[in-house]
Amino acid sequence: MSITNAALQGAVPADNQPVEQPAIRPGDFPGRSAENQAEVERIGKINTYVSLSRDEALFEQLNTWRDLKLCARILTIDRLGIQRALEYYVRTQVKRRGSILQIPASIVLVEIEQNGSSTDLMLLILEFLSNPLDCGNLRDLRARVWGTLKAYGVKLLIVNNADLLSFKAFTELMRIFEKLNIPVVLAGMPYLDDMLDIQRLRNKKFVNIHNTFLKRCSFDTFSVSDTSKVIKNWERSGLRWSNPMKLDEDTAIVDYLHKASQGQLRPLYENLREIAVWKLDNPKAEINPQNVAQALGVGYQPVSNLSQKD
DSSP states (O other), X not given: OOOOHHHHHHOOOGGGOOOOOOSSOTTXXXXXXXXXXXXXXXXXXXXXXXXXXXXXXXXXXXXXXXXXXXXXXXXXXXXXXXXXXXXXXXXXXXXXXXXXXXXXXXXXXXEOOSSBOHHHHHXXXXXXXXOOOOOSSHHHHHHHHHHHHHHTTOOEEEEESGGGBOHHHHHHHHHHHHHHOOOEEEEEOTTHHHHHOTTTOXXXXXXXXXXXXXXXXXXXXXXXHXXXXXXXXXXXXXXXXXXXXXXXXXXXXXXXXXXXXXXXXHHHHHHHHHHHHHHHHOTTSOOSHHHHHHHHOSOOOOOOOOOSOO
């Protein structure tokens, strides 16, 4: 039996079946206007900061270490919290005109990236000091870093994410302190102590590094009252809605958000963003603990402490 041209034209290969289009295209949100979508994107960029009691205690400690020329360690599990606190501390001490750093620059803050090699460390220091030229080999780079630190009048070098540093990078920091008398403060996860604990290490090459960084303090998770303060600041300074949600005025909601974030800044900000978007999509809904829980949905609780056991 012959096959007509019409049949041939209507035939679709088995491996190329027509795809049924979904009711909602990827990226679309049902019922959300373009204006509301723009507001959602703005909410995602809110980056407020408010100084808490733990921040003020840290700043006082940093000032003491700077003045007394003491190297130290700051241990914390709140990575965003310590980052924001250190950035604020440096902004109050170091002035810039555009991208140009004004001299003297008493504080240097670097954040170690994934590969915390000695070369990466040196380049990060030069980048902060607006002198990022790579001189080539490590010896030349070291000389440039030392000279720039002295020329800029640096009195304190802070290294965040220090738990990512290599042994050679730790050694470079130790030598900066010994040669230039510039104290170095390491900030990192609690297991930074394990990295420098010579009793736990078979290789004793960390002895001198351990003996250099003997002072320590903990940057603790924040309290329930601090949670309320962060929420209030986030709404007033960041969200800035004419009809605020006033989450901080409901103690049950504050308690719930404190437990959900475990006193850490990043998960708290993430939860606040989710609640704000939920309220945007449900403008008539009441703000209460039950609806806040619904807005956050199902998720994991952040780890608030690390076991000291092996």
